[in-house]
Amino acid sequence: MGQASILLVEDEALIQLMLADMVEELGHRVAATAANVDVGRCLAETEEYDLAILDINLDGFSVEPIAEAVADRGRPLFFLTGYGVAGVPDRFRDRPVLNKPCTQDVLRRMIDFVLAKQKSQIE
Secondary structure (H helix, E strand, O other), X not given: OOOOEEEEEOOOHHHXXXXXXXXXXXXXXXXXXXXXXXXXXXXXXXXXXXXXXXXXXXXXEEOHHHHHHHHHOOOOEEEEEOOHHHHOOHHHOOOOEEEOOOOHHHHHHHHHHHHHHHHXXXX
């Protein structure tokens, strides 16, 4: 896969920094980051990005409004969570979920998988 720009939504600052570093080490670019639903939704609606990586629980709030904004723009997404599939909003039960913490290799495989799936749906 080529370089992708990624919207990263994660409420824990250290995890957000670690994920951003991992994304960049994998050769991708972090287009924008958000730590709460309001900022995340705004960025999901306005930023240019190829893929969104979304934490499910943002300081006690569901990421669903952000996921909806991403989906409405036809962009791929996957969830990153410490809660497993339990918190995935019903509308997005078909989307991939990656448990955190994760290794850089697992993150790479998920990014590649989601981008390849999106590309095959477009072609």
